[in-house]
Amino acid sequence: MARLPRITLPGLQGRRALPRVAPNRAGIRHPMKIASFNINGVKARLPALLDWLKEAAPDVVVLQEIKSVDEAFPRTEIEDAGYQVETHGQKSFNGVAILSRLPLEDVSRGLPGDEGDEQARWIEATVVGREAIRVCGLYLPNGNPAPGPKYDYKLGWMERLRARAEALIAGEDCALLAGDYNVIPQPEDCHDPAVWKDDALFLPETRAAFRRITNLGYTDALRSVEARGGIYTFWDYQAGAWPKDNGIRIDHVLLTPQAADRLVGCGIDKEIRGREKPSDHVPIWVELDL
DNA sequence: ATGGTTGTTTAACAA
Numbered sequence: 001m002a003r004l005p006r007i008t009l010p011g012l013q014g015r016r017a018l019p020r021v022a023p024n025r026a027g028i029r030h031p032m033k034i035a036s037f038n039i040n041g042v043k044a045r046l047p048a049l050l051d052w053l054k055e056a057a058p059d060v061v062v063l064q065e066i067k068s069v070d071e072a073f074p075r076t077e078i079e080d081a082g083y084q085v086e087t088h089g090q091k092s093f094n095g096v097a098i099l100s101r102l103p104l105e106d107v108s109r110g111l112p113g114d115e116g117d118e119q120a121r122w123i124e125a126t127v128v129g130r131e132a133i134r135v136c137g138l139y140l141p142n143g144n145p146a147p148g149p150k151y152d153y154k155l156g157w158m159e160r161l162r163a164r165a166e167a168l169i170a171g172e173d174c175a176l177l178a179g180d181y182n183v184i185p186q187p188e189d190c191h192d193p194a195v196w197k198d199d200a201l202f203l204p205e206t207r208a209a210f211r212r213i214t215n216l217g218y219t220d221a222l223r224s225v226e227a228r229g230g231i232y233t234f235w236d237y238q239a240g241a242w243p244k245d246n247g248i249r250i251d252h253v254l255l256t257p258q259a260a261d262r263l264v265g266c267g268i269d270k271e272i273r274g275r276e277k278p279s280d281h282v283p284i285w286v287e288l289d290l
Numbered sequence: 291a292t293g294g295t296t297g298t299t300t301a302a303c304a305a
Contacts, residue, residue: 237295
């Protein structure tokens with residue numbers, strides 16, 4: 001089995017002493033590893049997904065762009081790998097899922113705030129480890145072209161996300177919001193900011209909406225361990241973006257204060273972007289002392 | 291400036 005190199009993040013060098021310990025009597029390992037991965041089509045990516053699950057061994061995964069209805073999701077193969085599967089799919093586009101080795105409770109599908117929203121972009125569940133955490137998986141709208149109706153939908157969706165995020169803060173919940181945000185938070189989160197100037201992923205209004213969420217009290221996990229930027233989670237298939245390292249950081253894990261207090265590790269599995277038939281995104285993960 | 295790619299689905303659309 002290939003080994004995934006662990007990217008060294010300077011901000012965590014002093015905090016990596018916590019060992020990965022053997023399972024306790026309840027069979028629960030710690031720290032708990034939670035990952036997010038936009039797989040860009042679960043059927044096309046199933047072998048790559050199963051390989052990565054074995055190598056990275058996350059306890060919980062939120063997936064985006066499964067591009068599958070629930071009935072066509074390769075549930076059995078993933079259950080055989082040891083994961084409970086909860087999906088929220090639709091035909092052809094979008095679609096999210098949660099995979100978990102630990103029990104899931106109170107699964108909820110769809111972002112509140114618009115009963116007429118047909119797009120499958122939100123799923124949340126409580127993961128019961130030594131301590132529980134509310135895990136929210138999201139696929140935020142791309143929004144291009146901007147301006148236009150797609151951009152209006154993106155901004156409306158972000159306001160609904162802000163409202164849900166605010167409720168988790170108000171409840172003092174141990175929770176995280178993980179997924180493909182389609183937001184480049186800062187210029188240092190892309191290879192060439194000038195290229196993205198008028199793009200829905202980087203427009204000032206997009207970044208302001210993202211800040212309204214983080215400023216509620218969330219920790220951007222990867223930013224918190226590597227503030228300098230230059231770490232990306234997406235490289236376009238086109239124009240040799242990967243070999244040129246022309247990437248952007250748009251997959252994020254945001255932690256409530258109660259979750260951020262438990263953060264002991266964070267990184268991306270960059271190496272898999274160079275494999276056969278890769279997704280255009282790579283996984284991002286956190287380790288929490290839960 | 292344009293085109294370059296991939297997945298779903300089979301002509302475009304979304305990204």
